Amino acid sequence: MNRKKRKLQFALPTVEAFREVLSSLHADGLGRMRLIGDSALANSLADADWMQGVMVERSPSLDAQCVGEDQVIVFTETAGEELGVQLLSCVNRENVVVAPVTEWHFSKKPLFLVSIPKAGTHLLYELAKELGYEEGVELPEFPRGQTWYCVEFSNSHTVAADFFVDTVRRAPFGNRHHPFMQSPTLFIYRHPLDILVSEAHYYHRDGKTAFAGWLSQCDFNKQLTRLLEDNWLLGSLRTRIGGFLPWLEFPNVIPFSFEELVGATGGGSQEDQRDLIWSIQLKLQVPGDPEKIAMKIFNPDSPTFRSGKISGYSDFLSPECIADFAKENSDILEKLGYPSDGTMGLPIQKDARRHQRIRYSQVIYEEMPLTLESDFLGCNLVRFSRRIYAIPMAAGSIAIETLSPNTLAALPSGTSLSEIKTLLLIGRFNLRQCKIAINQLADSLKSNNMGGSGLCWSEAPEGCVLGVYRGFNIVAWHGYYFGLRQSIGPIDLSGDLVDFVQKFQPGEVLVSQSVIELQEDIDGISTSMRVRRESLAANEEIQASMRILEAKNAELEQKISKQEKQLSRLRGNLIVRFCKRVSSLVREVK
Numbered sequence: 001m002n003r004k005k006r007k008l009q010f011a012l013p014t015v016e017a018f019r020e021v022l023s024s025l026h027a028d029g030l031g032r033m034r035l036i037g038d039s040a041l042a043n044s045l046a047d048a049d050w051m052q053g054v055m056v057e058r059s060p061s062l063d064a065q066c067v068g069e070d071q072v073i074v075f076t077e078t079a080g081e082e083l084g085v086q087l088l089s090c091v092n093r094e095n096v097v098v099a100p101v102t103e104w105h106f107s108k109k110p111l112f113l114v115s116i117p118k119a120g121t122h123l124l125y126e127l128a129k130e131l132g133y134e135e136g137v138e139l140p141e142f143p144r145g146q147t148w149y150c151v152e153f154s155n156s157h158t159v160a161a162d163f164f165v166d167t168v169r170r171a172p173f174g175n176r177h178h179p180f181m182q183s184p185t186l187f188i189y190r191h192p193l194d195i196l197v198s199e200a201h202y203y204h205r206d207g208k209t210a211f212a213g214w215l216s217q218c219d220f221n222k223q224l225t226r227l228l229e230d231n232w233l234l235g236s237l238r239t240r241i242g243g244f245l246p247w248l249e250f251p252n253v254i255p256f257s258f259e260e261l262v263g264a265t266g267g268g269s270q271e272d273q274r275d276l277i278w279s280i281q282l283k284l285q286v287p288g289d290p291e292k293i294a295m296k297i298f299n300p301d302s303p304t305f306r307s308g309k310i311s312g313y314s315d316f317l318s319p320e321c322i323a324d325f326a327k328e329n330s331d332i333l334e335k336l337g338y339p340s341d342g343t344m345g346l347p348i349q350k351d352a353r354r355h356q357r358i359r360y361s362q363v364i365y366e367e368m369p370l371t372l373e374s375d376f377l378g379c380n381l382v383r384f385s386r387r388i389y390a391i392p393m394a395a396g397s398i399a400i401e402t403l404s405p406n407t408l409a410a411l412p413s414g415t416s417l418s419e420i421k422t423l424l425l426i427g428r429f430n431l432r433q434c435k436i437a438i439n440q441l442a443d444s445l446k447s448n449n450m451g452g453s454g455l456c457w458s459e460a461p462e463g464c465v466l467g468v469y470r471g472f473n474i475v476a477w478h479g480y481y482f483g484l485r486q487s488i489g490p491i492d493l494s495g496d497l498v499d500f501v502q503k504f505q506p507g508e509v510l511v512s513q514s515v516i517e518l519q520e521d522i523d524g525i526s527t528s529m530r531v532r533r534e535s536l537a538a539n540e541e542i543q544a545s546m547r548i549l550e551a552k553n554a555e556l557e558q559k560i561s562k563q564e565k566q567l568s569r570l571r572g573n574l575i576v577r578f579c580k581r582v583s584s585l586v587r588e589v590k
Contacts (some may be wrong), residue, residue: 006094006290007097008096008288009098009099009287011099012100013076013100022098025072025096030096031055033056033070033071033072034057034058034059034070034072037061038060041076041078043102062086062090062389069152070095071099072098074098075098075099077102079102080103081360084283087282088283091282102285106132106133106146106285108146108178109183110144110183111133111149112149112150112184112186113125113150113156113186114158114247114253115156115157115189115579116241118198119189120258123258123298124186124188126296128148130297131280132286134146136139137149137154139152141415142416152167159244160243160244160245164246172370173365177336177368181360184283184284184358184385186280188256188257189244189258191257191311191336191344192237193317193322193325193339194313196228197312200223200224203227228325238332241332242589245335251359252358252360254284256353259310259346260276261276261297262275276354277290277294278290283358284358306532310344325574335568339420340379347350367384367385367452368384369384369401370384372388376421376424379392379393387415388413390411390413433514433515437515463476463492463493464476464477466515472486472510474518480512481514482518483511483518484508484509485507510522513521
C-alpha cells in the first residue's frame with residue numbers, strides 16, 4: 001500500500017499560531033486541507049487571505065464521506081474531550097492532522113504506565129520516552145504534565161487489586177483523590193506462555209530477583225513447572241496474569257499487546273506497530289510522526305532484554321503443555337484476545353481497542369480539603385488547592401476552604417508531605433537554603449566540578465573552599481561560613497577562631513551561619529550589614545563632628561593663649577608704670 005504521510009501537530013488555539021503551522025505545511029507542498037468545525041477559530045482561518053493557493057474544504061465534522069484527496073485535516077475544537085472524539089475519527093486515515101492544544105493535551109496531563117512482568121516493560125518505557133514524556137517514575141502529590149509515573153511507588157508491575165483494594169484501605173479518603181482517575185494509562189500485556197518462558201530465562205539469575213535462589217537450583221524444565229503451577233510463593237501463572245486483567249476494563253486505560261508494539265524487528269508487523277502508535281497519539285493528544293517514533297522504541301540494550309521475539313514459547317514448551325494450558329486458561333486467553341487453542345495470534349480486539357475513546361472521571365477533588373496526616377508536630381497536614389497546609393490542632397476545628405487568601409498565605413504550606421514536614425522542622429529560611437544548596441550540588445555533579453557547591457555537607461575543621469562570590473572566597477570552617485576578601489591574600493586557617501576574626505578589619509572578613517546570609521552580607525542587603533553600615537555612617541558623622549569640635553577647641557585655645565599673652569604684657573606694663581609713678585611721688589615728697 002502506498003502509505004501517505006501521517007503526522008499529528010498541535011498549535012495554541014489562536015489564528016496566529018495556526019497560521020504559522022499551516023503556512024509551514026503549505027510550504028512543504030501540502031496544499032489540500034480540510035477544515036473541520038464551525039467555530040470562530042475555523043471561520044477566521046477560512047477567511048484569512050494568507051490561505052491563497054491552498055485548496056480548503058470545510059466540513060462540520062469528519063465523517064466517512066470526507067475522503068477525497070485531503071492532505072491536511074485541521075480540527076478547531078478547543079474542548080479536550082470533544083477534540084479527543086474528533087481525533088479518533090482519523091485513526092484509519094493517513095493524513096497530517098493539526099489540532100489546538102486543549103486541557104487534554106499531553107503537556108497538561110501525567111501518564112501512568114502499567115505492565116505485566118516480562119511483557120515488554122522496557123518497550124513500554126521507550127514508547128513513553130519517544131512520545132515525549134519525561135521520566136517521573138514515583139508519583140508526587142501533585143504530578144506534572146508530560147511526565148510518566150507508576151501507579152504505586154516505583155513499580156510499574158502494579159497488580160490491580162493492590163491499588164484498588166489494598167491501597168484504598170491505607171490511603172486517606174479511600175484514595176479517591178489519586179490522579180489516576182483523571183489521567184491516561186498505558187497497559188502492555190503479552191501472550192502468557194511467552195511471559196512464562198521469559199520468566200524462566202530471567203528469574204533464576206543471581207541478583208536479578210530477590211527469589212532467584214528459589215529457582216536457581218532447578219533445571220530449566222523444573223523452573224518452567226514451578227513458574228507455571230506454583231501456589232506457595234509467586235502463585236501460578238494464571239494467578240499472576242489474572243491479577244492484571246482488571247486494567248483492561250478501565251475507560252482511562254489504553255491496553256495493547258507486546259505483539260502489536262514490538263514491530264518487525266521482534267517478529268511482529270510494521271503496519272500494526274505504526275497503527276497502534278498512531279491511535280495512542282490521537283488518544284493522548286501527542287504530537288509527532290508515528291513512523292519516526294516506531295523506529296526508536298525497540299531497544300536491545302535494555303537490562304532485561306533477552307530476545308524480544310513473538311511466539312518463542314513454542315521452542316521450549318511441548319504441544320501437550322501448550323494444549324493443557326490453553327484448555328485450563330481459555331478465559332484468560334479470550335480476555336486478552338489470543339486464540340483459545342494456545343497458538344499465537346494478534347489480539348482479536350486490537351482494531352476495536354484502537355477505535356475506543358478514552359474517558360476520565362469528571363469528579364476532581366483538588367478544592368476539597370483532605371487530611372493526609374494527623375498530629376505532626378501538633379499539626380494536621382491538609383491537602384487543599386494543590387498545596388499541603390499545616391493546621392495547628394490547638395486552633396480547633398478549622399474549615400480551610402473558608403479561609404481568606406491572606407490567611408492561607410500565612411499558614412505553613414508546601415507542595416509535598418516531605419516539604420511541609422521539613423518546613424515545620426527547620427523553618428523556611430533553612431529550607432530555602434537547603435534547596436538552593438542541593439540545586440547547586442546537582443549542577444556541580446552534572447558539570448563534574450565540585451568546587452561550586454553552596455553548602456558544606458560535612459564538618460570542615462581544616463576549612464573548605466566553596467567558591468568565589470563578588471571578590472570574596474567563600475569558606476566553610478568550624479560550622480561557620482566566612483567571606484574572605486581576596487585582596488588580603490593567602491590566609492592561614494588555623495588556631496583560635498576568635499583570634500583569627502579579630503586580626504582583620506570587618507570589611508575584610510565576614511562571618512555568617514549560612515551561605516545565603518553571607519552573600520547578602522557581601523551584597524550589603526542583609527539587615528545586619530545595613531545596621532552595620534548605618535552604624536559606621538553614624539560613627540563617621542560623630543567622628544567628623546568631633547574633629548570639627550576639636551578644631552574649634554584648638555582655635556579657642558590659641559585665642560585664649562594669645563589673650564593671656566596680651567594680658568601678661570599689659571600687666572607688666574601696668575606694674576612698670578606703677579613703679580615709675582611711685583618713684584616719682586617719692587621724689588616729690590623728698
